[in-house]
Amino acid sequence: MPVLKNISFLATCRDEGAQGDLHSIRDAALAWDDSQITWVGREVDLSGEYPGADQLDAGGRLVIPGLVDCHTHLAFAGWRTEEFVQRALGKSYLEIAQSGGGIMRTVCLTREADPQTLLKHCRGVLDQMVELGVTAVECKSGYGLDLETELKILSIYRDLNGSHPVRIASTYLGAHVVPAEFKGNRSDYLDLVCSEVIPAVSQADLASFCDVFVEESAFSLDEARQVFAAGRKHGLRPKVHADQLSSGGGAELAAEVDAVSADHLECASDAGIEKMAEAGTVAVALPLASLYLNQVQLQVRKLINGGVRVAVATDFNPGSSPSFHLPLGMTLLCVGSQMTPAEALKAATIYAAKAMEMDGITGSIEEGKLADFAIIDAPDPDHWLYHFRPNACTGTFVGGRQVWGQGA
Ligand code: NIG
Numbered sequence: 547m548p549v550l551k552n553i554s555f556l557a558t559c560r561d562e563g564a565q566g567d568l569h570s571i572r573d574a575a576l577a578w579d580d581s582q583i584t585w586v587g588r589e590v591d592l593s594g595e596y597p598g599a600d601q602l603d604a605g606g607r608l609v610i611p612g613l614v615d616c617h618t619h620l621a622f623a624g625w626r627t628e629e630f631v632q633r634a635l636g637k638s639y640l641e642i643a644q645s646g647g648g649i650m651r652t653v654c655l656t657r658e659a660d661p662q663t664l665l666k667h668c669r670g671v672l673d674q675m676v677e678l679g680v681t682a683v684e685c686k687s688g689y690g691l692d693l694e695t696e697l698k699i700l701s702i703y704r705d706l707n708g709s710h711p712v713r714i715a716s717t718y719l720g721a722h723v724v725p726a727e728f729k730g731n732r733s734d735y736l737d738l739v740c741s742e743v744i745p746a747v748s749q750a751d752l753a754s755f756c757d758v759f760v761e762e763s764a765f766s767l768d769e770a771r772q773v774f775a776a777g778r779k780h781g782l783r784p785k786v787h788a789d790q791l792s793s794g795g796g797a798e799l800a801a802e803v804d805a806v807s808a809d810h811l812e813c814a815s816d817a818g819i820e821k822m823a824e825a826g827t828v829a830v831a832l833p834l835a836s837l838y839l840n841q842v843q844l845q846v847r848k849l850i851n852g853g854v855r856v857a858v859a860t861d862f863n864p865g866s867s868p869s870f871h872l873p874l875g876m877t878l879l880c881v882g883s884q885m886t887p888a889e890a891l892k893a894a895t896i897y898a899a900k901a902m903e904m905d906g907i908t909g910s911i912e913e914g915k916l917a918d919f920a921i922i923d924a925p926d927p928d929h930w931l932y933h934f935r936p937n938a939c940t941g942t943f944v945g946g947r948q949v950w951g952q953g954a
């Protein structure tokens with residue numbers, strides 16, 4: 547039974563209390579048996595029960611629950627570097643999409659890509675995420691938009707769930723944009739999504755959630771309702787890309803359909819926030835997307851004060867967020883969103899796990915949960931996120947097994 551000792555600051559990140567309540571323990575120790583945490587507390591209280599245990603030393607560092615990236619578009623082919631340059635020259639994200647770039651460009655490349663190439667890309671990214679302390683990731687489809695490619699992408703996530711240490715939750719994002727071949731024929735595309743792809747995804751048990759990009763340039767509220775109704779019928783719970791570029795009632799819709807999370811929300815209305823609080827919808831801040839699109843960062847105080855749990859994720863994708871650096875996203879929240887480091891840590895752990903319905907097994911360090919945690923070379927969360935470095939993580943454990951760092 548392994549024991550990790552010499553932890554200067556252990557942030558348990560239990561759900562109860564406020565966003566900033568980390569329920570931390572100083573001079574702590576942590577024990578686990580196979581994959582589950584069996585004991586957590588002050589090292590002086592560690593009983594003689596563990597004399598023969600494998601003793602690991604955290605070196606006086608910070609220990610946090612494994613980070614959870616609850617919003618990514620992991621599987622795609624090709625980068626869109628030229629769009630990054632075009633935006634620097636003054637073109638907007640929407641202008642670029644309208645002139646042949648954007649999501650549809652990635653759809654074309656992803657349709658052509660063979661599964662092995664996509665799998666290799668995903669594996670490479672997940673390996674690097676693990677080095678940052680990430681132990682669970684939500685992965686969306688949405689760069690296929692036809693039956694065959696959507697199933698190809700979701701099958702890759704299923705393969706990875708069995709073969710990569712990171713825990714994966716999959717989301718079907720058929721309603722990302724109306725693909726070019728259905729231009730002028732939106733209702734036929736929605737029929738395909740609702741009557742063919744959703745049943746096929748559900749039948750093969752390839753996703754837990756379905757997502758809709760609710761936006762003027764993508765799908766309307768009524769179209770989203772249609773997709774979510776079909777999803778529900780087939781056991782896929784709703785998640786929403788809401789109010790990213792314009793205020794379109796996405797937050798209200800998320801509450802109405804009892805979505806697991808509403809993500810982006812930069813333009814959400816006050817009424818929408820109130821409804822999300824009543825419904826218990828988790829808000830997901832995506833600060834790297836706001837950064838890359840040069841948008842004002844989500845103002846989280848309104849959400850937190852209104853009683854909404856705020857999670858954070860990378861939104862990793864080749865267009866609006868070509869970075870998977872979750873700790874950078876956390877630091878950005880502190881700088882641009884008036885979030886404290888403690889709040890940002892709960893956002894990237896237990897609340898993010900809630901946003902992908904994994905909070906029963908991971909996202910906090912407590913007895914009975916899986917031993918998913920990371921060792922961070924900092925004395926406490928405040929100093930970690932303040933003194934930003936390429937990587938401060940020195941060890942990552944998934945289900946009690948070390949998957950990164952010295953000793954892995
Ligand atoms: O979350 N909002 C829609 N989807 C992505 C962007 C995808 C892309 O540009 O390829 C997002 O920002």
Ligand code: FE
Binds near residue numbers: 617619
């Ligand atoms: Fe997204």
